[in-house]
Amino acid sequence: MNPYHNLFLAERFYTEDGATSSALAAIEEDRSRIVQCSPVRRLQQKTQVFPLDVKASVRSRLTHSLEVKETGRQLARQVLQEIPVEVDREAFISLVEMACLLHDVGNPPFGHFGESVIIDWLGSQLSPLFQQAVGSPSLQWPALLADLCHFEGNAQSLRLLHSLQGLNLTLSQLAALQKYARGAYQPRTTGSWQQKPGHFFSERLLVHKLHQSFPSTAGGRFPLTYLLEAADDMAYGIADLEDAVDRGVLSLAELEQALNGEANAYLVRRWQQARVGEPGFFGRFRHALNRDLLPLVSEQYLLHHQAILQGTHAQPLLAVARPAAEALHWLKDFAHRRVFNRREVEALELAGFAALKGVLNAFAPLLALSADEFTSLGQRQDAKGLVFRRLYHRLPPRHLAAYRRNAGQAPGFDNDQEREWYFRVRLLLDFVSGMTDTYVLEEYRLLCGLQG
Structure with missing residues (x-):
């Protein structure tokens, strides 16, 4: 039986009236x-x-x-040229493309640095806030607390698309987006793709459905996710350095000097062939490197085809000792060593640190309230209650609706108070992580009395 027939499904988590029975039409x-x-x-x-x-x-x-997205499309086309079974080409390409477009939607403001700020704040603040709002924990609470404290952009992407936006995407599309196999509430094991959380406790029913529909995802990955990961690596490997040069944080001469002293012969040759210093250099350099990486990724996908279909292949497709892959790894490592820790970048991140932490601290008192106090904010007339009510009114209606849907009836919780508080924390995290960089700064200025 063709294994790809079972990967392309029209099925969605929620049944829709008039839904198409064609997998391709649903994916389109x-x-x-x-x-x-x-x-x-x-x-x-x-x-x-x-x-x-x-x-x-x-x-x-x-x-x-x-x-x-464009790199993912090229990779999908490359793989399809040599795949040993009949595959719905349009569905294959579309799933890869759209997973690539969506792969960062759950990232908070200020990227991975912002993620670290949120995790640090949660680790230091949630336990005392829980004590004030709820009191003594149940036996289930340590797992729920771990889930809340391990904020992760990939897991937030799944939550954002499914639980908040209600896009009701096909199960195939959601499966292609999941880079990691474990939940934030589950301990890390020695299995494949356990490095980071791939979903939160709040989305475990969706993930259970994905596991039922695609057995490879129960302990590993959906096959097309390997191409998403490779496309992401290929896209930012050169782009971050190009932006650094464009912004004046890094000079071409500085990059070339390091490259000549540290990089492999393949990368030095590609650099020289791209005619450094002439107009369009980075475009030529990127094109030459990608021209070699595309068939390499396809080769690795097909070499490990059976393991990938089973979800058991444990390495990224570009984690190979080949000149082009090693060149890409060097470029990424150089960016981390010589760009991300530059004074100019760190100064911008410090502004983000102050804004993110300031917004979280300002809204933290809402988490110290009991459930009854939180839900009755509309009736409080004391000064503190009026402040809390104004904070409450700044929370997006869509996120508040998700909180109300789940706080009183979401299954899987042993304690009603803990369920309500869990989704109250999710409400704050949904709000803050969904902010843009400029929005979080504006919100921080407003809360500090500096607006206008």
Whole structure:
């Protein structure tokens, strides 16, 4: 039996009236839902490398995601040329493309740095806030607390698309987006793709459905996710350095000197052939490197085809000792060593640190309230209650609706008070992580009395 027939499904988590029975038609409909959704639009004001940059030529998360999408499309086409079984080409390409476009939608403001700030704040603040709001924990609470404290952009992407935006994408599209196999509430094991959480406790029913529909995802990955990961690596490997040069944080001479002293002969040769210093250099350099990486990724996908279909292949497709892959790894490592720790970048991140932590601290008192106090804020007339009510009114209606749907009836919780508080924390995290870089700064200024 052709294994790809079972990977392309029209099925969605929620049944829809008049839904098509064709997998391709449903996957094509996903494209329209994805391209028009607000989380994709918000990527235009979220950080790639340089927060709050006003230069149009420097990449945002949106332009990065568009580049990943195009690279993913090329990889899918390359693989399809040699795949040993009949495959629905349009469905295969569309699933890869849209997973690439969506892969960063759950990232908070200020990217991975912002993620670290949120995790640090949660680790220091949640336990005392829980004590004030709820009191003594149940036996289930340590797992729920671990889930809340391990904020992760990949897991937030799944939550954002499914639980908050309600896009009701096909199960195939959601499976292609999941890079990691374990939940944030589950301990890390020695199995494959356990490095980071791939989903939160709040989305475990969806993930259970994915496991039922695609057995490879129960302990590993959906096969097309390997191509998403490779496309992301290929896209930012050179782009971050190009942006650094464009912004004046790094010079071509500095990069060339390091490359000649540290990189492999393959990378030095590709650099020289791209005619450094002439107009269009980075475009030629990127094209030459990708021209070699595309068949390499395809070769690795087909070499490990059976393990990938079973979800058991444990390495990224570019984790191989081949000149082009090693060159890409060197470029990424150089960016981390010589760009991300530059004074200019760190200064922008410090502004993000102050804003993110300031917003979280300002809204923290809402988490110290009991459930009854929180839900009755509309009736309080004392000074403190009026302040809390105004904070409450700044929370987005869509996120509040998700909180109300789940706080009183979501299954799987042993304690009603803990369920309500769990989704109250999720409400704050949904709000803050969904902010753009500029929005979190504006909110911070307002809360500090500096607006206007």
